[in-house]
Amino acid sequence: MDVTNVVVEAMPHFEGYVYPNEATLEPLWSVLIVLYPYITGLVAGAFIMASLVRVFRVKALEPVYRLSLLTAMSFMLCATLPLLIHLGHPERCYEIMMTPHLTSPMAIFGFVYAWYLMAVLLLELWFDYRLDFVRWSKTEKGFKGLLYRILTVGVTDESVGAVALDHKLSWIISIVGIPSAFLLHGYVGFIFGSIKANPWWGNVLMPIIFILSAIVSGIALCVIHYMIVSWVRRKPIDMRCLDIMGMFLFYALVVDATIETLDWVHRIYSKEEDFAVIQQMAREKLFFSLNIGQALCGTLLPLLMLGATQLARKRIPDIVRKRMYLASGMLIVLGVLAMRWNVVIGGQLFSKSLRGFMSYKMEFTGMEGLLMGGAVLALPFVIFVVMVKLFLPEKSPAQAAEAVTI
Amino acid sequence: MKQSLSRRTVLTKLGLAAVAAAAAPAVNAAKTTVQKVLVKTEAPKDYDPTQHKWQMAFDVNRCIGCGHCVEACKQENNVPIGPYYRTWIERYIVTKPEPRSAETRGEVRVDSPEGGIHGFNDVPVPEADILQSFFVPKLCNLCEHSPCVQSCPVGATFDTPDGAVLVDPKYCIGCGFCIQACPYGCRFMNPITHTAEKCTLCYHRISRGLKPACVEVCPTQARIFGDLKNPVPDDPLQEFFKKNRVQTLKPHLGTDPRVQYANIDKEVR
Amino acid sequence: MNTRFKLPPQIVRLVLLTVGIVGSYLIARAFLTPSSFGQYGWYRGDALMEAASHPRTFAGKPACTECHEEQAKQLAKFNHQSLSCEVCHGPGQAHVENFDVKLPVLTHGHCLRCHEKNPSRPHWHKQISSREHFPGDKCIECHKPHAPSEVP
Numbered sequence: 113m114d115v116t117n118v119v120v121e122a123m124p125h126f127e128g129y130v131y132p133n134e135a136t137l138e139p140l141w142s143v144l145i146v147l148y149p150y151i152t153g154l155v156a157g158a159f160i161m162a163s164l165v166r167v168f169r170v171k172a173l174e175p176v177y178r179l180s181l182l183t184a185m186s187f188m189l190c191a192t193l194p195l196l197i198h199l200g201h202p203e204r205c206y207e208i209m210m211t212p213h214l215t216s217p218m219a220i221f222g223f224v225y226a227w228y229l230m231a232v233l234l235l236e237l238w239f240d241y242r243l244d245f246v247r248w249s250k251t252e253k254g255f256k257g258l259l260y261r262i263l264t265v266g267v268t269d270e271s272v273g274a275v276a277l278d279h280k281l282s283w284i285i286s287i288v289g290i291p292s293a294f295l296l297h298g299y300v301g302f303i304f305g306s307i308k309a310n311p312w313w314g315n316v317l318m319p320i321i322f323i324l325s326a327i328v329s330g331i332a333l334c335v336i337h338y339m340i341v342s343w344v345r346r347k348p349i350d351m352r353c354l355d356i357m358g359m360f361l362f363y364a365l366v367v368d369a370t371i372e373t374l375d376w377v378h379r380i381y382s383k384e385e386d387f388a389v390i391q392q393m394a395r396e397k398l399f400f401s402l403n404i405g406q407a408l409c410g411t412l413l414p415l416l417m418l419g420a421t422q423l424a425r426k427r428i429p430d431i432v433r434k435r436m437y438l439a440s441g442m443l444i445v446l447g448v449l450a451m452r453w454n455v456v457i458g459g460q461l462f463s464k465s466l467r468g469f470m471s472y473k474m475e476f477t478g479m480e481g482l483l484m485g486g487a488v489l490a491l492p493f494v495i496f497v498v499m500v501k502l503f504l505p506e507k508s509p510a511q512a513a514e515a516v517t518i
Numbered sequence: 519m520k521q522s523l524s525r526r527t528v529l530t531k532l533g534l535a536a537v538a539a540a541a542a543p544a545v546n547a548a549k550t551t552v553q554k555v556l557v558k559t560e561a562p563k564d565y566d567p568t569q570h571k572w573q574m575a576f577d578v579n580r581c582i583g584c585g586h587c588v589e590a591c592k593q594e595n596n597v598p599i600g601p602y603y604r605t606w607i608e609r610y611i612v613t614k615p616e617p618r619s620a621e622t623r624g625e626v627r628v629d630s631p632e633g634g635i636h637g638f639n640d641v642p643v644p645e646a647d648i649l650q651s652f653f654v655p656k657l658c659n660l661c662e663h664s665p666c667v668q669s670c671p672v673g674a675t676f677d678t679p680d681g682a683v684l685v686d687p688k689y690c691i692g693c694g695f696c697i698q699a700c701p702y703g704c705r706f707m708n709p710i711t712h713t714a715e716k717c718t719l720c721y722h723r724i725s726r727g728l729k730p731a732c733v734e735v736c737p738t739q740a741r742i743f744g745d746l747k748n749p750v751p752d753d754p755l756q757e758f759f760k761k762n763r764v765q766t767l768k769p770h771l772g773t774d775p776r777v778q779y780a781n782i783d784k785e786v787r
Numbered sequence: 788m789n790t791r792f793k794l795p796p797q798i799v800r801l802v803l804l805t806v807g808i809v810g811s812y813l814i815a816r817a818f819l820t821p822s823s824f825g826q827y828g829w830y831r832g833d834a835l836m837e838a839a840s841h842p843r844t845f846a847g848k849p850a851c852t853e854c855h856e857e858q859a860k861q862l863a864k865f866n867h868q869s870l871s872c873e874v875c876h877g878p879g880q881a882h883v884e885n886f887d888v889k890l891p892v893l894t895h896g897h898c899l900r901c902h903e904k905n906p907s908r909p910h911w912h913k914q915i916s917s918r919e920h921f922p923g924d925k926c927i928e929c930h931k932p933h934a935p936s937e938v939p
Contacts, residue, residue: 128628129629130703131606131630131702132630132632132633133697133704133706134703136706140694140698140707195693200690200691200692200694200712200713201691201692202691204672205691207672207689207691209812209815209816210672210815210816210819211672211673211829213670215668216668216670218671218693222671235801242797265804267796269797277795277797278797303695307665307669307698308701308772309698309699309700309702464701464702465787467628565839567827567835579909581909582901582905582909583905584900585900590845590873590878593844593878594843594844594878595841637900638907639905641906645906648906653908673828673830673831674830676828676830677828678835684834684835686830686834688834688837689821718838718841721835721838721839722838722841728847729847734847734848735871735873737901738869
């Protein structure tokens with residue numbers, strides 16, 4: 113490569129001074145890395161939703177227990193996909209498990225992910241479903257029958273004692289699962305929060321903000337899933353269940369909004385050397401996605417709507433309340449996506465010299481483009497549909513049996 | 519019956535696995551020997567990384583902003599054309615304050631057109647308005663507590679025993695975490711190899727007793743380079759530390775850079 | 788004997804599965820970890836010598852001096868003594884390996900790369916404004932790069 117004959121270099125538009133290595137056309141981490149914390153957050157949030165039923169015994173939420181676990185599972189299966197696609201050498205990804213560098217947040221994430229997937233989600237689902245698998249494997253034929261048979265792992269014990277053990281273990285795993293879910297997503301927050309080189313990221317509150325926004329987005333997604341699944345199946349929505357979900361969503365959102373505000377208060381008050389840059393980011397560079405997307409549409413509007421349903425639940429007719437829950441859910445899910453965008457893209461829109469700004473234009477095609485991002489985001493929903501078809505029939509045999517015994 | 523049978527097969531498999539695990543180091547050792555015989559290496563034979571400690575320092579007052587170092591670095595290390603620099607030069611222009619503003623300085627303009635590879639021929643501010651101006655060469659700060667090494671998930675970037683910070687291009691997965699973690703913007707993603715890349719202190723040169731390319735071509739000795747473990751007579755590095763009070767970049771981050779600067783300004787970061 | 792404690796089948800299966808997964812992880816690890824990994828630290832020790840075997844472009848002043856002793860001696864007497872030959876003459880490793888490869892001829896612009904007047908340059912450094920200092924003339928009409936102080 114002839115280097116001396118450089119005449120024109122395609123420099124993207126940037127303002128002020130950015131380090132020469134930062135003057136690339138695209139930020140190093142773009143859409144796919146936006147989706148990574150988003151998807152992981154939805155997993156953690158949906159799991160917390162499910163554990164409300166098992167651990168905290170919120171009986172009213174029973175109808176959405178399996179739904180939220182399946183939501184968590186379908187997103188969990190895709191959580192590392194955006195990371196993997198984004199790697200410069202995806203074929204070397206096994207190294208992260210073979211020679212994990214223990215001081216690196218990203219290396220530990222491999223184990224946190226493996227732990228959460230294998231030891232928490234899969235196990236909880238398996239214990240919850242084991243009896244159903246055994247029964248389905250007897251009645252279903254062909255591919256489905258084979259699948260259920262594999263999923264029993266050869267354990268066909270249907271005795272009362274065995275089922276009681278299933279429940280007991282499922283409960284224990286739920287309890288272990290809550291800190292694990294916090295760990296999973298707190299860890300994603302830590303991956304960003306640990307980067308002290310970047311004042312937009314390097315923040316001790318980052319893991320907490322990530323966990324809280326994850327819980328909010330997960331519950332919101334479960335609300336949406338529940339309403340859509342009920343609508344598709346033409347089953348009536350359990351209003352009590354939906355109201356309780358709305359209540360938890362409201363509380364979670366209040367806490368989340370408070371902590372995120374605290375973060376800003378702290379930044380504004382401490383006015384460190386990066387403050388001028390951060391101020392300009394909020395006022396100009398990220399004005400729409402931060403102020404309009406994240407703060408107004410993603411937080412304030414849902415807060416008002418959910419708050420109204422809390423204050424005047426009895427006075428608002430069911431159908432209006434349903435619409436309000438769905439609208440808040442949608443807004444929150446989009447608002448949290450905007451929040452992930454603001455964190456990931458925002459952190460790469462200013463120079464680490466704190467003297468200038470880069471710009472970012474998303475491509476439509478390409479590995480980091482809109483199309484790819486859309487596909488990666490659509491995949492967990494496709495998996496969710498398949499899972500609902502396979503594992504969430506209109507009435508599960510276990511539930512039918514339970515209904516008889518109770 | 520079925521249960522015990524499956525358990526037996528599982529046990530057999532486990533036994534086989536144990537044997538395989540025990541055999542792996544032997545296989546690896548054999549592989550290494552074969553590689554050593556077959557692959558001809560250009561590496562210097564008598565270089566022992568534990569017997570050296572390389573150090574780089576800058577005297578900013580000596581930099582004339584000619585850009586030879588940037589150009590030489592790109593040539594020596596085959597760095598791709600474009601915004602990819604292992605070393606670069608920044609120009610700082612501090613303008614005079616507005617009259618009667620009671621300020622000590624006007625605005626500070628920093629630029630580095632194409633990393634300074636062609637020098638700095640255009641002066642963006644009329645000379646009469648300039649209070650102070652100077653050049654600052656930059657490269658990897660060789661941090662004692664490198665955030666990039668700390669953050670690499672697979673151990674593909676590392677502090678060498680002799681004081682360089684290297685990337686293993688055959689092992690890097692290209693996640694970019696180290697690039698985000700470097701506070702000094704010294705790393706980039708090589709668009710051809712898709713691995714992280716940075717200054718190696720010209721490891722292929724210093725291990726042969728040569729100077730890094732940028733130091734070799736610096737006409738004014740603004741870049742001072744040497745071996746702390748094997749000082750030579752009139753060692754320029756020792757002289758430099760005797761003569762100058764030094765500073766590091768972004769000391770508040772606790773990265774403890776080994777690259778040190780004499781005569782820089784508070785605006786440099 | 789009937790009361791002997793028996794592990795529930797679910798647990799047995801899960802333990803076996805776990806052992807299988809962890810076992811295959813350990814086996815994979817034994818095979819997939821590069822042999823020189825950990826030689827000096829948490830990285831592939833071979834990477835050091837691989838970095839050291841990168842080809843060179845610049846030969847270094849000692850290599851030039853081996854043949855061009857005359858010029859080196861002359862240069863050492865003047866202000867340009869600190870310059871490496873390759874600052875002006877360009878990278879020379881190809882020429883060292885094969886004398887048929889010639890280095891590029893220098894032009895007038897090359898002197899100006901360092902000596903054109905620039906307010907950012909330190910004051911101790913000799914600078915001229917090419918627009919005022921004998922415009923149109925070539926530097927080497929008066930100055931000798933190997934003996935810069937010998938001015939007519």
